[in-house]
Amino acid sequence: MYDHRPLALGVGLACAALAFSAPAAFSAEPRADALAEIGQFRDHAQWLDALAAIERARVQSPEDTLLYRLQVLTLSDIGNAYRAWQLYLARPDLFDTAQKERLEGNYLAKLVGWSLAFGPSEDTRLDEADAALVQMQQYLERDGTTVQQAPLRIRHDRLILLNRLGRHAQVRDEYRGLLAEGHPVPNYLLAAVGDSLMATQHPDEAIPVLEAALKADPSLPQARSELAYAYLEDEHADTAIALLKRWQADEPAWRWANGAKAPYPNWPRYEADLNLAMVRAYSGDLPTAQRDLEKMVEVGPGNTGTQSSLGNVYLMRGWPRRALERYSMANTLDPRDVPARLGQYDAYVQVQRDDLARPIHDTLLAAYPNQPSVQRMDRSWRAHRGWQWHAYAEGGRSSGGGGASPLGNDDGRYGVEVQSPVLDDRWRLVAFADRRSVDFQDESIDPLRIGVGTRYRYGRADAEAFIHRANDHIGETGLSAGFGWQFSDQWHAGITAARNDPEASMQARVSGITADSIALAADYRRDERTHWSLGASQFRYDDGNRRDTVTTAIEQRLMTRPTVFVDGLGSLYASRGSRDDVPYFNPSEDRSVEIGLRVDQQLWRHYERHFRHRLTVSVGQYWQQGYGSAIVPSAEYRHEWQLGEGRIFEYGIRWSRPVYDGQRERHIGLDAGLRWGE
Structure with a gap:
């Protein structure tokens, strides 16, 4: 804290020294009395009484340098840092080094405080923060000092400015520099530092900082919310939920x-x-x-944050059209709300409306280029719109049959x-090469198939068409073509047809027999926990055989934990088959029923990167006309590495009887695949 006693002593000494040199208009005795009153x-x-006394004295002696200096310092003391700084700049030679540093520091601190106010528009919301940082840099350049040599107060205020401007990596680096020099930051900075550590994806560092911020001031809601997300990102979801439950219990609704x-x-x-x-x-x-947020929306339908958060949950459950309704409400309530527009972007991409997602993406990226959520949106946009690669390899061996x-x-x-x-927000051109090899008892086949085609995705419709040739x-x-239609967030149906279908029996192909096909499929996804599919197909082989197939399958979530899913x-x-005299496996009739369990566990995650493993086991009963029924077990174990946005490498081993x-x-197989893109 600034010590005023030396200045008071100076005021007293000035009374005696200046008594003999006072202007005629302001005699020595009244001036000494005025200075004594000011000093008291x-x-x-x-401060206000002192300032009033100074103003009265300056009316009598407007050129008095001591009164001028007292006026500037008193203005700074009462918090009018801007006016004090203006007067200081007019006559900087009247102030010593310590006073100059104090006046500059107060002025810069005032600029920092102003920069935190809600801006009049998105385009100008950071103008004051930019101007404050420029002023701070000019101050350092005038004194010929670097950031590391600047007074601690300046370095502390700089952390707030950099956080406000979204320059989070600089906040992290300068915070680490202060600690390395043995300068712990004051409590009022901890929330901003914790926010920047989270923005730079360092939740392990953010946790102790945010815990210290809450210990110093338990009333900080932003720090408490940020700490919960730090626990979550550090894979301690139970700790995050417990923290928010305690906060919830401590706060009455009214x-x-x-x-x-x-x-x-x-x-x-x-x-x-909301955060819980x-x-x-x-x-x-x-x-x-979903249940908790829907109750909150019933209570406060005009709340932007609640509407957009409910939209996020709908989107995570696989209902993008339903989510869009909530995002539109939130955007109407507050057109500047960033989470609502990010949600609209995600939902438009999922409903295949890139033409509507693009302007939202471009606007947010231009207005908030340093905001982490906007940067994630941009990475997902580039992964979605750019080149897509899929490379794969698999092999298997059968024995005992x-x-x-x-x-x-x-x-x-x-x-x-x-x-x-993506071309014209709808189309992609596709090229592929696929080699299959099979060794039968007496023969082998390994055709290389090369093809080109296109895929179309827009609104509710999806379609594709390909032409290919085997060597x-x-x-x-x-030739192949397909068309699908999204009836709602939950229902999709499609039809495909192919000539010389590469998925026809390879046993038939080794005998020179090919097949055309037609297939119908319907999918119902109630939510992220239930998926049901139904399909029917017919292969029409060159030898006159017709093979008709009907399938249905269901996946049902049985257990959900933060890092473990179990599905039934x-x-x-x-x-x-219409013929039983063909040189390939073609039962007159067969059928099967199968049940299984899949355990999916996340072993490691750091934001967009993760490592998961999955174990699937099943047992079924297979029946074939003329041969009766048999139990058929199978198992599969897989690893999945997500290396970044849209970059997945996976591999696995499978076994069946x-x-x-x-x-x-007994069949054992291995496979691996790399996906690059969406």
């Missing part, structure tokens, strides 16, 4: 002012409720989050598919 007011921190006839809403309780719902959502408990397996003794497949960037010259040039699996299958024509086999 200042000694007792009566508060009463003394003498009031009605209560007023307690906004910290709203923050606790969202942390639950990010931890996988979407039904509870007498060499008659329709899969062959050894089978392999590898290939690559490349999609162009084994079996069959004609292949079930499927039914039935098919029939299928039965064909009454002969049980």
Whole structure:
């Protein structure tokens, strides 16, 4: 704190020294009395009285340098740092080094405070922060000092400015520099530092900083919310939920002012409720989050944050059109709300309306280039719109079935598919190469198929068309086309047709027989926990055989934890062939029923990167006409590495004991794949 006693002593000495040199208009005795009065007011921190006395004295002696200096310093003491700084700049030679540093520091601190105010528009909201940083840099240049040599007060205020401007990496580096020099930052800076550490994806560093901020001032709602998300990002979801529950319990929904006839809403309780719902959502408990947010919307439908948060939960549950309704409400309530517009962007991408997502993306990126959520949006946009690559390889071996397996003794497949960037918000050009090899008992086949085509995605419609040719010259040039329609957030149906279908039996192909196909499919996704599919297809082989197939499958979430999902699996299958005298596996009738369990666990995650492993086990009963039924077990184990936005590398091993024509086999397979893009 600034010590006023030396200045008071100076005022007293000045009374005697200047008594003999006072101007005629202001005699020595009244001047000495005025200075004594001013000194007394200042000694007792009566700044307004001191300033009034100075103003009266300056009327009599406007050129008095001591009074001028007292006026500037007193203005600074009462908080009018800007006016004090203006007067100081007019006559800087009147002030010593310590006083100059204090006046400059007060002025810069005032600029920092002004920069935190809500700006009149998105385009100008950071103008005051930019101007304050420029003033701070000019001050350092005038004194010939670097940031590291600047007074601690300047360095502290600089952290607030950099955080406000979204220059979070600089905040982190300068904060670390202060600690390395043995300068712990004051408590009032901890929330801003914690925010920047979170923005630079360092939750482990942010946690102790935010904990210290809350210990110093438990009433900071922003620090409490930020700490909960730091726990969540550091993979301590239970700790985050417990923190928010304690906060929720400590805050009543309504508060009463003394003498009031009605209560007023307690906004910290709203923050606790909202963040608890969202942390639950990010931890996988979407039904509870949805229920809590819908109750909040019923109470306060005009709240922008609640509407956009409910939209986020709807989007996470797989309902983008339903989410868009909430985002539109939030955007109407507050057109400048960033989360609502980010949600609109995500929803438009999911409903295949890039033409509507693009202007939102461009506007947000121009206005908020340093905001982490906007930067994530931009990364997802570039991954979605850019080149798409998929490379894959797999191989398997069958044994124990007498060499008659329709899969062959050894089978392999590898290939690559490349999609162009999105054209006209609807189209992608596609090229692919695919080689399949199968070794049967006496023969082998390994056609390389090369093809090109296009995919169309816009609104509710999706379509594709391809032309391809295999180098084994079996069959004609292949053609395929498909069309699908999204009836709602939950229902999708499609139809595909192919000539010389590459998915037809490889046993048939080795005998020179190809097939055309047609297929219908319907998908129902109630939410992220339930998925049901139904399909029917027919292969029309060159030899006159018709193979009809009907399948249905369901996946149902059985357990959800922050890092573990357990799904129950079930499927039914039935098919029939019109001929039984063909040189490939073609049962007159067969069917199967299968149930299984899939455990998906996240072992490591750091924002957009993660490592997961999955174990799937199942058992089914397969029946084939003329051969009876048999139990068929299977298992699969996989690893998934997400290396960044839209970059996934996965590999796995699978094992099964299928039965064909009454002969049980053992099949072991390996596969790996790399996806680059969306």
